[in-house]
Amino acid sequence: MPHIALPPRKPGMIALAAYRPDVYSHLGALADLLLHQEHPNSTLSLGERELIATRISFLNSCKYCHTAHGNIAAAHLHSSALVDDVKAQDLEDSEGLSSKMKELLRIAGLVQKGGKEVSAESV
Numbered sequence: 344m345p346h347i348a349l350p351p352r353k354p355g356m357i358a359l360a361a362y363r364p365d366v367y368s369h370l371g372a373l374a375d376l377l378l379h380q381e382h383p384n385s386t387l388s389l390g391e392r393e394l395i396a397t398r399i400s401f402l403n404s405c406k407y408c409h410t411a412h413g414n415i416a417a418a419h420l421h422s423s424a425l426v427d428d429v430k431a432q433d434l435e436d437s438e439g440l441s442s443k444m445k446e447l448l449r450i451a452g453l454v455q456k457g458g459k460e461v462s463a464e465s466v
Contacts, residue, residue, distance in 0.1 A: 354407030355400070390419030391444060398429045398448050402455045 353361050356374070360367040378392050387395075393416035400408035413426040428437035434445045453460040 355405050355411075356408075386443075387447075388419065390416050391447075393419060394425065394429050394444065395447060395451050397426055399451055399455050401430045402452055 356367065356371065359370065378396060379389065381389075393412050396412040397409050397416050400412050403409075409430065413423075413430070416429075417423040417426045422439060425437070425439045428434065428440055429448060431437065434440060434448055437445070440448070450461065450466055453465055
C-alpha cells in the first residue's frame with residue numbers, strides 16, 4: 344500500500360522508477376544486492392530470499408510483484424507449491440517450508456505491518 348501518489352497502471356518498483364528515478368536507482372541496487380547476489384555468509388538461498396519477497400509483496404497486495412517474485416522463487420526452488428504456501432494466510436500448514444523459513448516469513452510479515460510490531464516478545 345503506497346503512502347505517496349504513484350502513477351496509475353505502473354506496479355511496484357516500476358511506479359517508483361517513474362516517480363523518482365534518483366531514488367529508484369538506489370533502491371533497485373539494494374533490492375539486487377539483497378535478492379540476487381550470492382553472499383558468502385548467508386544461510387538463505389536465492390529462492391528463499393525470493394519467497395520472502397513473494398510473501399511481503401502478497402501482503403502488500405501487489406499482484407505484479409508477488410507474481411514476479413513467486414515465479415523467480417519457483418524457478419530457483421523447483422516448486423510452485425512453496426510459492427502457493429507463502430501466499431496462504433496460515434504458514435504453519437505448509438509441509439514444504441522449514442521451521443526456519445516459517446519463522447522468517449512470520450517476522451517479515453510483522454515488519455510489513457510496521458516496525459513497532461517487532462519486539463523481543465514477538466521474535
